[in-house]
Amino acid sequence: MKFHLVIASPSFDEGLAFFLDELGFTLERITPSENPSLAILTGFGISICLDKNAEIGPVVIRVSTEDPDLHGLEKTGPNGTKIIYDLNPDEKTYPMSEEPSIAISEGSSAHWTDGRAGMKYRNLLPQGNWNYIASQIKVPGSGPVPDWVHYHDAQFQIIYCYKGSAKLVYEDQGDPFIFNAGDCVLQPPYIRHQVLESYDGLEVIEIVTPANHSTFSDHTMNLPNDTHHPARYFEDQTFIWDKAANRQWHSLETANGSSHEIAKTGIEIASARNGDVQLLRPSRSGETLSDIIPSPQQVSSKFTLWFVLSGTAVCDRSSSGQQRIYENDAISALNTHEEGMDVVFRNPSSDFSLLEVRIPLKPPEN
Ligand SMILES: [Fe+2]
Structure with missing residues (x-):
């Protein structure tokens, strides 16, 4: 299945010329041949359905691009359709705080924010654009966790189990295991993993750097996977499950x-x-x-x-x-x-x- 982004184009020919000539899209289909009112255009990884009769207002499309000459540029089409070229999100850099800081985050006055799947997050660092994330994360109750196989491109990432327990599974590390209070895992970069279940009010401390790392889904791998290779290097790191016991x-x-x-x-x-x-x-x-x-x-x-x-x-x-x-x-x-x-x-x-x-x-x- 393919989705087309529908854009209204009451002045059809002018709209078509804008997308083809000015923006560089390619015409895939146009209909009817006499006095056309609908066209499918592709380009830059997206597909557009230009529709003369669509009863929708003009749209603003913000596209990310690697081309520095386009950054910040705005182009407006005949129907008020606007294209804004933005920096590729991967290339956005934010100045990181380099100021020295020693701070106490008090548990008694902690501010909790809602995360995905009912999780609650507490930032353990003072306000600032630090290159580190330090969080206390709570998952109330017990039950399955709606997680999927994913990985991160972080340089250093650990999770310490403070309260409760969880069932986790990691690439090449064998069967799922119970991560108990006091246990700690090192998640090397790119290791596929999944949180399957949490029990008894799971609370973890997670530390990760850099702050602007990404999380990627892996739709092709099921965990546990067939290979068992606990000593495998991911970049130059190995997985470790350090048990409190x-x-x-x-x-x-x-x-x-x-x-x-x-x-x-x-x-x-x-x-x-x-x-x-x-x-x-x-x-x-x-x-x-x-x-x-x-x-x-x-x-x-x-x-x-x-x-x-x-x-x-x-x-x-x-x-x-x-x-x-x-x-x-x-x-x-x-x-x-x-x-x-x-x-x-x-x-x-x-x-x-x-x-x-x-x-x-x-x-x-x-
Ligand atoms: Fe993760």
Whole structure:
């Protein structure tokens, strides 16, 4: 089936000349031969039905083009039909914020927006045109998710399961699996995937860069697919499903002699050092709980996000003082690599734990 865009052309011959001569369309069919009143024209990937008798007003057609000479140009046809040439959306560039920022997004005053299929989104970053997206996403209840096989052209993308669970399937990774609270996946660029079901009020934290990446449908692949190749490279990254159940904690000494506990996820290596995810919690010595002082590597990060998974602590920011933080709060440090950065989590409760997602200053050169 083919759709034609119907355009009214009361002055038929002039309308035809406009599309053929001025715009460069090709005539496919014209009828009747004597005193024609209908023509099918094609060009530039679209098909137009020029109709002398159509009772519709003039239309504005905004077309995207790669030709820089046409950008911004407007052409008006005899019936008021207007063509506006616009920049190809892929080539649109928006200036990205490079300003340093350390901000707290409080869970208690979170603003949720409606997404597709009943999903709710919360932006975890301060206002700004950042080259990163950090979201908390909720899918209420349990049931099938109206998703389809798709992929993204992002450079780094992780999803951490905060609450509930989901059934996911990924290209070359075998049967669908249950993604449980505390699990984290690295989605390498271009890996086909699909969310099949969600359970018990799924909540995930998703971090992705660059912000203007695209999502593509794959109508030809069904998942699970026949090949099983878990070690496959997508670009220079591999898929990884880091399970909370297998996580190992160990003590990390920091520069000033204090220590806290970290659990690594394997995402740093699997992502070819495009980013890293780890979990942090205080270490205990007797009755005393350590502060959490993020490692000095973060100073060279472009992006760090901490999400409070449980408990409470005091977030001490050199730039803007102390603030008590609670479960569901997110602390972001953006573009702080030049200023250096000083964020310390003091006086934690015994159940305090943080998700930490970090994106280094420069992508690796293999
Ligand atoms: Fe996706």
